[in-house]
Amino acid sequence: MEVRVQNIRKEFGRFPALNDVSLDIRSGELIALLGPSGSGKTTLLRLVAGLETPTDGTIYFGDEDASRKTVQQRNIGFVFQHYALFRHMTVLDNVSFGLKIRPAGRRPSTADIRRRAMELIDLVQLSGLEKRYPAQLSGGQRQRVALARAMAVEPNVLLLDEPFGALDAQVRKELRRWLREIHDRTGHTTIFVTHDQEEALELADRVVVMSKGQIEQVGTPDEIYDAPISPFVFGFIGQSNILPVRVENGQLWIEDRSIGISAPGEDDGDAQLYFRPHDIELLDGSGGCIAGLVTASRRVAGTRHVELDIVASQGKVEIELPPEKTATDRSRIAFRPTRWKLFRN
């Protein structure tokens, strides 16, 4: 089901957690809310769930105004970071819970509930463990039970709050791939919250980058990575370098040196140059480039990470070079960003 968030504001006491946030989520989409802690991403998720009430604004499920409904009436599925399983119930009872507690008129027969729960347990690959208690399962298994339990009620939208946050790296990677598979198979509209950009970029159809209670950018993982629209997004996603530069007649300067980048149409004045460590080319000359002295060099897997002190200014940058390129201490390296972005203060 499509979910529309319209001009939502949320304050906790005097503290504004969300400030005029609007977001359209398409039906069947897997969308990630990504941001540092305190950015309001979990608050937004909990507002959609109905676990919090907005100070202002409306949330639509399809054409229906959901913001007046209680959490029980919204029919959503919610997965918590720490599983929140019912520990006195078996896996089967946990998964059936949402169906069993329905009022008699809307409740499927006992046999149907059982069949449906077993199907879901099978879908999350826990067949044979349905009689276990949560305490007898591993973290990854518990989270899969939590997902099956959330899907059992045929939710309008599936909401996941840092679902892999409590798991170790290996399990996390596995579950990530598996969640994508499940999503492709079941097609639930899914919103998940994460502070792990790798997770968001790998898993989601679209990523919503949030900061300080506002949405910074919404886009596909490629758009977010390749065309960040704000300094925050550029700095938050992936690695980045920032150098203070000056624009003069469409050319970029660091102090008294031209760095060989033209920025036609840019107004004259000071600006910040953003570029990624791997979006550079090495140059031999001494003009039309950025020159730096090597202060550190590390080999990381297939690339060499080199830290430079920029000669013309006080700046420091890190660039990535092919491993065969040596970079001895205090040697001089000249380069030029091939893909970059200017932001004004």
Add this chain to the structure above:
Amino acid sequence: MALGVTLSWLILIILIPLSGLVWRSSVLGWSTFWALATDERTVNALRISFGTAFAAALVNVVFGVILAWVLVRYRFPGKRIVDAMVDLPFALPTAVAGIALTTLYAPNGWIGSLLAPLGIKVAFTPLGIVIALVFVGLPFVVRTVQPIMEEIDKEVEEAAATLGANRFQTISRVLLPGLTPAVLTGFALAFARGVGEYGSVIFIAGNLPYVSEIAPLLIVIRLEEFNYPAATAIAAVMLVISFVMLFVINMIQAWSRRRYGYGT
């Protein structure tokens, strides 16, 4: 090493005194013992002791769980003071509690005088005993349930709500069942304390033989009459009943603890 110390300690503190008791009663011979144990006054005293202790433990389970819930989940001014007050029955000399309760519930006391026109007599009846045992047993339930409640994540309740459970379903199907082992422990402790309680009860009970005379008092009476065999017989019967009941409760508890995986 640890096991050895534990066992020696248990033997020294619990087993030797208790086996002395069993040995003294075994000297009586079965028929004498049986006659003493089934004496009508003794049977009534045992019935009153176990009955009132059971009733008081039930009351304490209900209100102790509610009190613990309020202490865990609510914030209100003076909460720390209320929290500290829960432990008072642990510390107060039980005789003081007994005298205070008797003064309150006597027909001319503050509460007793209000209840008297309604035809409810508390002091000097089994009901008075129950009230005294509720007083001394309350902290046992609160203090065993409280830490387990603190462990319950708010998220578990929210999870139930997202699945469509209303407040009543959340409490009855999610929260309370999860507390069962702790509640059972609290019940067992309050019950055991009630069975053995002496000081607070004798003041409020009136101690009418066959009506409001508790077994521990009857033991003291027999001792004062130098009737050691009768005292020993009553004590031995109390010991066996208490042990069996506590053992059963412990088994239930261990079983549910294993299932729900507390402390893992």
